[in-house]
Amino acid sequence: MDSVANRSTPAAANQAEKPFFSVRDVHAYYGESYIVQGVSLDIRKGEILALLGRNGAGKTSTLRTIARTDDPQLKRGEIWLDGQAVHGMKSFQAARAGIQLVPEDRRIIQGLTVEENIILAKVAPGDGWSLDQIYQSFPRLAERRKQEGVTLSGGEQQMLAIARALARNLKLLLLDEPYEGLAPVIVHEIERILHSIKPLGITTIIVEQNAVAALKLADRAVILDTGEVAFSGTAKEVLDNAELRHEYLAI
Structure with missing residues (x-):
C-alpha cells in the first residue's frame, strides 16, 4: 500500500465502544472476478x-455484499450488525435483520401508486415507520400518494425508495448513487432527510460519485481502490487532504 494509505488509521482503533456495524476482511467474487478484496470497516450507531x-x-x-444479494458471492469474511452475524444470511434474512439497500435504479414497482409501493414494503416482518410518519417527513410523497410511482420525477422516486426502506425494519441504510441526475434542491432535501434519521440511531452507508457532497454529509469516509481499503478516517480528513482526493477520487 502507498504512503497515503499507510497513514490512515482504522476507525476501530479510535473507538472504545464496540461498533454497531462491522465488516471484517470480506472477499467477494462475481464468478471468477475477484471484486472485493479484504474490505474491513466499522461504523457506530447513527x-x-x-x-x-x-x-x-x-x-x-x-454494498451488495453487505446486503447479502446473490451477486457478488461472499467467499470469506464476516459481517456483523448490532451483534448479529449477517455473513451467513440470505438477502431476505439480512433485510429482516434491518439492512435495507436502496439501489441505483430505485426499483419502483410499476403499476402501483406511491402509497401502494410503501404499503407493500410494510408487509415485511418488523417495525417500520407508519404512513403518517413517512408523509410527515416526505411531504412531496404525501401530495402524490395516489400517483403511479414510476411516473414521479427522479428525485421523487429516490425519496420513495428511501421511504420504502423506512417503512421496514431499518437499522442500516445502504444508498447507491442517491444523487445521480438530481437537481441541487432535491439533493438538499434528501440530505435533510438523512440528517433527520441520524438521531433515531439509523446508520447509513452512502456510495456517491459526487464525493464532495457525500463527504459534507458524512461523519466518516472509507476510500476503496481496486477492491481494497486505501483510506479509512473522518470525512473532514478527506476534505482537508488535497493529495488524497486527487490520488483516489480525481477531485
Missing part, C-alpha cells in the same frame, strides 16, 4: 459513512 472511490473500485459490490 453515523453516516461515505464509501468512495473511482469507477470500478468495488463500492457497489461492497
Whole structure:
C-alpha cells in the first residue's frame, strides 16, 4: 500500500465502544472476478459513512455484499450488525435483520401508486415507520400518494425508495448513487432527510460519485481502490487532504 494509505488509521482503533456495524476482511467474487478484496470497516450507531472511490473500485459490490444479494458471492469474511452475524444470511434474512439497500435504479414497482409501493414494503416482518410518519417527513410523497410511482420525477422516486426502506425494519441504510441526475434542491432535501434519521440511531452507508457532497454529509469516509481499503478516517480528513482526493477520487 502507498504512503497515503499507510497513514490512515482504522476507525476501530479510535473507538472504545464496540461498533454497531462491522465488516471484517470480506472477499467477494462475481464468478471468477475477484471484486472485493479484504474490505474491513466499522461504523457506530447513527453515523453516516461515505464509501468512495473511482469507477470500478468495488463500492457497489461492497454494498451488495453487505446486503447479502446473490451477486457478488461472499467467499470469506464476516459481517456483523448490532451483534448479529449477517455473513451467513440470505438477502431476505439480512433485510429482516434491518439492512435495507436502496439501489441505483430505485426499483419502483410499476403499476402501483406511491402509497401502494410503501404499503407493500410494510408487509415485511418488523417495525417500520407508519404512513403518517413517512408523509410527515416526505411531504412531496404525501401530495402524490395516489400517483403511479414510476411516473414521479427522479428525485421523487429516490425519496420513495428511501421511504420504502423506512417503512421496514431499518437499522442500516445502504444508498447507491442517491444523487445521480438530481437537481441541487432535491439533493438538499434528501440530505435533510438523512440528517433527520441520524438521531433515531439509523446508520447509513452512502456510495456517491459526487464525493464532495457525500463527504459534507458524512461523519466518516472509507476510500476503496481496486477492491481494497486505501483510506479509512473522518470525512473532514478527506476534505482537508488535497493529495488524497486527487490520488483516489480525481477531485
